[in-house]
Amino acid sequence: MLRLENLNKYYPPTGEVGAGAMPAPALTDVSLDIAQGEFFTLLGPSGCGKTTTLQCIAGLEHPGTGRITMGDRVVFDSDPGILVPPNKRGLGMVFQSYAIWPHMTVYENVAFPLQHGPRKLPSSTVRTKVQAALERVMLQDYVDRPAPYLSGGQQQRVALARALVSEPSIILLDEPLSNLDAKLRDAMRVELRDLVKALGITTIYVTHDQTEALSMSDRIALMNKGRVVQLGTPEDLYLRPKSAFVAEFVGRSNIIQGKVEQVGVDGRGVVNTAFGPLSCPLPATAQQGQTAELMVRPHGVEILPAGAEAKGANVFAATVGRTSFLGEFFDIELVSADGAIVRVFGSPYQRHETGTAVAFRLPEDRCLVLACRS
Amino acid sequence: MSSAPAAALTNQHTRRNVTTIVSIVLLALMTLLVVAPLLILFRTSLAPSGELPFESGTYSPDNYIEAVTNPRLLEIVLNTLQYALGSVTIGVLLAFGIAWLVERTDLPGKALVRTLMYSWMAIPPVVLAFGWILLGNPGNGIINVVVRALFGVEGVAFTIYSMSSMIVITGLAIAPTAFSMIAGLLRNMDPQLESAGAVHGASGLGVFRTVTLPLLVPGLMSVGILLFMAMIQAFDLPLVIGLTAKVQVLSTQIFLLANSDISRPDYSLTATFGTFFLVLAAVLMTVYFRVVRLGERFRVVTGKAFRPSKRPLGAWKLPAAVMVGLYFTIMLLPFLVLLWTSFQPFYAIPSWEALSRFTLQNYASVFKERQITRALFNTIILILFSATIVMVLSVMIAWIAVRTKTRVSRALELVSFAPMAIPPVVLAIAILLIYLRTPLYGTIWLIILAHVTAYIAYGTRTMHAALLQIHKELESAALISGAGWFTMLRRVIFPLLLPHILNGWLWVAGHSARDITFPLFLITATNVVAASELYVLWTTPEIPKSSALAIVLVAGLLMLVVPVQIFTSRLELGRSSKSSA
Incomplete structure (x- = not known):
């Protein structure tokens, strides 16, 4: 038209x-x-x-x-x-x-x-x-x-x-x-x-x-x-x-830098990040050793229930950093042991105190590799 | 991609549509009106004495040599500068005082002061000058007669025929114009700037000295230079008062050269003096623009809506009101003398005996004598056509200058602004030289053409400022709706600009009616207008008849100015209150 x-x-x-x-x-x-x-x-x-x-x-x-x-x-x-x-x-x-x-x-x-x-x-x-x-x-x-x-x-x-x-x-x-x-x-x-x-x-x-x-x-x-x-x-x-x-520009996001550790045959692979090894889909051109730029939406991150151990695929340990209550959701910063930050939008009904230890998961299909560079 | 082809890409598709055609037509018209006369003027200045530009084939610098070696030239230039500087100083100081009282204090009767100031446009300066001559001439001027009777002195106590009187009278006469500009400056100043000074410890006078005045200086300078330029070019008061006083300025000198009583007019020498005059005006114009650009840095007009703080006058209220009242009394005096004289068979000092000679004969003559009725009729034609043509052209030129950024539009803007720097006497001589041998000469249309040329700069400048306030999307919406350019102008731009257009129309009409420069330079038996007939009657001399005509002219102008002004202020008020609702 x-x-x-x-x-x-x-x-x-x-x-x-x-x-x-x-x-x-x-x-x-x-x-x-x-x-x-x-x-x-x-x-x-x-x-x-x-x-x-x-x-x-x-x-x-x-x-x-x-x-x-x-x-x-x-x-x-x-x-x-x-x-x-x-x-x-x-x-x-x-x-x-x-x-x-x-x-x-x-x-x-x-x-x-x-x-x-x-x-x-x-x-x-x-x-x-x-x-x-x-x-x-x-x-x-x-x-x-x-x-x-x-x-x-x-x-x-x-x-x-x-x-x-x-x-x-x-x-x-x-x-x-x-x-x-x-x-x-x-x-x-x-x-x-x-x-x-x-x-x-x-x-x-x-x-x-x-x-x-x-x-x-x-x-x-x-x-x-x-x-x-x-x-x-x-x-x-x-x-x-x-x-x-x-x-x-379209919504808020976490951009995580990492290194491609392993390229699988099914289009998946493992990227080494500040939080630990993360398995996620990889573009066909990805090669081992490349720098990868990952994106995950704050709504896509899952905070595991209190007391859960930081074990299993894509589950990492962190400390609760700054939080702010926005009504529709809780805006929470999770800080890893070496200071890397992931932003999470959690349920407004679930409060997390600053300084407590939590475990969180980055679900595999919600992690998107934006670019891989040598 | 390199920058050169990129720039070419944007220019490649300049719109070849209505606006382009219109701007080219307008540019051609403006060039014919503004540039052509100046070229002819320059050509004439190079022609041997006594030859007309189209008849002469020779070029010679003789006129320039004669003009420069003439010892009178320096004297005349100095006179001109003294006259302009003196009158502008008086006018601006007076106007600043009154404007400050009206805009920034609790002076009573502000609305009346404003109305009187704005209505003053309706009073031609020549009329004022005639009134002052009746008041202050050294022989039977009222002031002298009264002073002699009161103090028993002999001789002349006060004379109107001197440079200093001429300066004072002009200063009084330009104060209303200066007032309208300065009042705007004061009104648009953010009072928070002054409050900030006060909060941080400055006293009332301290704030005025350290904040108010420095902020106003650039604005006052540009008002001053603009008026200085106008006074350098002034012709009416120097003609009526200065010729008798034997104080000549450039404009009157040019008039004398072109209207010699003893010999054939020497157009070549006139054109030479005109060229000098033009250069002087152009230099001042450049200075003006420098100052204005400097002033931009201090712009305190923020566009925010605010109410300037009003300072209570306290004990000074009465003295201030009396001073303002005194100014208006002085302004009214010449007018009252003319009113008195217009009811007398011959000029006489007001007395009971003279009152018994009260007559309406002068007014009867004004409306009966063919020459005068023709002058009145011509005046109506003149102001209607020149004001309307100026405003129609101005809206189109301003639109093109504001909305299209092409080389044609820039040229158009420049050419239509140029008349600002052309002294009216110079333009009058140039127009005379071009049209002397054409059928247009001797008709009222030639004066209309001259006034359109002279006032187009004012028209485009005010329309330019007004158009900048109109959101471009209002026009785009009309185009998208399928309207063509002319429909858009007619249905959107003209109605939105109407208050500004009417105000501009009024200004041009008022100035067209009061101007004597073009009517006198281009005068013949058939194209006489009220202003030139006034001068002719005065010099005949038929003082009472001339007074009656002056009163009729002023009354007519007031009848035009006051209702239109009330209408436009209502229109503006209505729109602003509606949009804030």
């Missing part, structure tokens, strides 16, 4: 810097293929290029090279020099600041794409369509209210109604929930996803919030420094990150 092929973009060096300065790449070889009706998220830290990518899709900015196709229509191609301006792309978009025009009423805001868009509709049609769009976001009672009299959540709904009113096949959402308070954000996450899914619209969602990305998306492209570093389903990103960056 929406294809981005090898988008590259450089921001020209700013005036202050010398003319010879290397321009910072904004996008490097960004290629994505997004299916009809998919809820697709661009995730990443600020400055990673996710907003630039979205702006390129919208036509508000232009890549240096590459091609963007919507359906079977090429809207940007650097080679023959095709460039469809934003107002001819037929998109819906919700902006981070909502961009509700303060000098218009709710009705005027939502009716704008129908009145000034490519197809000028008769006013009776406009009225029914605006009414329907406002009903969809449950704002039918606010039709004639001036836009500045709305709360943040209501403005957000108006922005959504305006983006949907012309029934676009693609809708772009630029951090739409970042200005809402935490409670409202939780509610809107579900509502937003249900709405676009019900309408079958292809959705491109930009966020820096991993919870939003994981809970809403069909697929996520995690970006860093202008590149897509991993593309996959929420489970792929959380459970099978390909690098430490992905592991640490």
Whole structure:
């Protein structure tokens, strides 16, 4: 449905810097293929290029090279020099600041794409369509209210109604929930996803919030420094990150360094860590003697019941270090004899006093080797 | 990948769409309006005396040699500097005092002071000057007559016709303009900076001396230099007062050269003096930018909402209020004299006997005589068209300058800002030289064209500042919704900028109505406007009729300025209260 092929973009060096300065790449070889009706998220830290990518899709900015196709229509191609301006792309978009025009009423805001868009509709049609769009976001009672009299959540709904009113096949959402308070954000996450899914619209969602990305998306492209570093389903990103960056950006993680001790035939092996020998799955390329970087989620670590001996596969002894109670879980640091630390999220119903000795297990299938280097 | 092809990649796809076409068209238009006259001016300065630029084929430096060797040049330049420095010092000190009282103390009647200050825009400086001449001329000026009667002295106690009087009157007249700028500086200063000084042990005066003043100095400097530049270029007061006083400044010297009574106007020498004048103004402009850039480092405008602390005046409340009242009384005096004179058959000192000669004849003439009614009609055309054209162009130019960062947009910004550094008399001469032989000469449209050129810098600068406050996403949302560039401007930018546009429109309209520079330089029997007719009547001399016209002009301007200003402040107030709700 929406294809981005090898988008590259450089921001020209700013005036202050010398003319010879290397321009910072904004996008490097960004290629994505997004299916009809998919809820697709661009995730990443600020400055990673996710907003630039979205702006390129919208036509508000232009890549240096590459091609963007919507359906079977090429809207940007650097080679023959095709460039469809934003107002001819037929998109819906919700902006981070909502961009509700303060000098218009709710009705005027939502009716704008129908009145000034490519197809000028008769006013009776406009009225029914605006009414329907406002009903969809449950704002039918606010039709004639001036836009500045709305709360943040209501403005957000108006922005959504305006983006949907012309029934676009693609809708772009630029951090739409970042200005809402935490409670409202939780509610809107579900509502937003249900709405676009019900309408079958292809959705491109930009966020820096991993919870939003994981809970809403069909697929996520995690970006860093202008590149897509991993593309996959929420489970792929959380459970099978390909690098430490992905592991640490999507959820919290323990990164453990070790040395490959033994490579088994069944794709498993043993890595020597600060806690002791750890058996885990190994990549096919792993060789004995290489340095391995392991990742295990704090939720994946099991603290054995008090009094249990530190014996058996992947079970190690440690002392309880700093703990903090977060309500939903206990955040516990376990310190090994030579000072290595593993972070564990334990049950809030089970308290561990600092300084007590415990045994913990790193279940084999929850340990993921991110990289092996010679 | 090396940096050179990378940079080429970004430039490769510069949008070749509506905005590019519009910015090129605007750049061409602005170049024609601003740059072309200056080129012609320079060409004329190199032509032999008495030849017009399009007719002459020779280039000679004779005019420059004559101008430089003329001993009067140095005297005139020194006069100009003295006049500007003196009047700006008085104006800024006066304005700072009043602004500080209004913004930072509990002075009573603040709203009234602000309204009076802002409405002062409606009073043309020439009108003030005429009033002062009636008050202070050495013969039958009211002040002299009163002083003679009171103290029994003979001769002249006070004369308006001197450099020092001219400086004082100009200082009084520019105080309202300085007030509006300085009040903004004071209002936007975070009082926490002062509180911090007080908390850490400084006394009231100590805080003012060590915190407030140093923070304000860069801002005050830039206001001072801006006004200094304007006063170097000032023409109206030096013309009306200075010519009789035989105190000439650069602008009046140029006017005399171009409007010689005894011989054919010497346009070549005029253009030479104009070139000198232009260079002086350009140098000042550079200094201004240096100071402004320096001032940026001290920026105390944080954009946070705060309420500046108000210092109680205590026992000083009454004296302070009296001083401010005195200023307004002095400002009102010339106006009252004109009002009195406009009801008299001939000028006379106010007395019961003179009151018996009360007549409305002057006002009847103003609305009956063809020449004057034509002037009034032309004025309406002039202000409506010049203000509207300036604001429409300004919004588009400012948008292009703020939102597109291309070479065309930078050039456009520069060219539209340049008129700031072109003294009006120089621009007037240059426009005269270009259009003298065209059908445009002698029409009101030529004055409109001149005013558009002269005021476009103000318009683009204010619109530039206003546009920076509009979130870019408001525009992007319109484009994504399918609107084209012009629709976006019409439905989103214009309505959002409306209060600023109206204020700018008012400023241009007010200045267009009060300006006598362009109307006098370009005057013919058909394109006379109220301001130039005022001057013509005054010098005829038909003092009472001229006074009546002045009163009509001021009343008309007040009727325009006050309602629009009330409307825009309501509009702004309404929006800000709504968005905070």
